[in-house]
């Protein structure tokens with residue numbers, strides 16, 4: 459038994475030009491894979507992906523927590539994007555976004571600002587906090603489930619997520635991700651499971 463690296467839910471070159479095959483070669487094949495390998499080393503291959511959420515909730519911040527949480531964050535992040543993504547959500551999700559942020563345009567602006575102004579490494583999120591939707595961000599490996607929130611959508615804002623394709627231009631990566639890559643079906647499914 460051991461944690462395993464999930465396959466990407468799309469071909470590595472399917473999101474170009476917004477994110478290149480080279481980005482996935484490094485981000486999925488090397489960075490995410492390293493978190494999986496280190497999590498297995500620190501737990502003596504004792505656990506599987508099915509144990510991940512329970513273990514994250516039980517583990518105090520520290521080296522093991524960082525590897526576990528980064529494995530969860532990246533597994534979630536790959537599902538947040540798809541070829542020909544973006545556009546606008548519909549139905550219950552669209553209603554929840556309008557109710558929380560006023561309009562879809564205001565939501566997009568808030569998400570982009572959150573990601574662009576987050577200092578150093580971390581993650582920008584759309585979460586459900588028990589009463590409604592909220593845009594937030596976390597540092598390093600930290601994630602919403604540690605704060606009693608349900609993750610609906612994330613954007614990785616560690617430099618390794620965008621540096622190959624965008625160099626230091628994090629706002630351009632965020633714009634491309636939000637406008638062209640978000641898998642709104644996955645986000646809507648997450649909201650239904652809140």
Ligand code: MN3
Nearest residue numbers: 489614616619
């Ligand atoms: Mn990453």
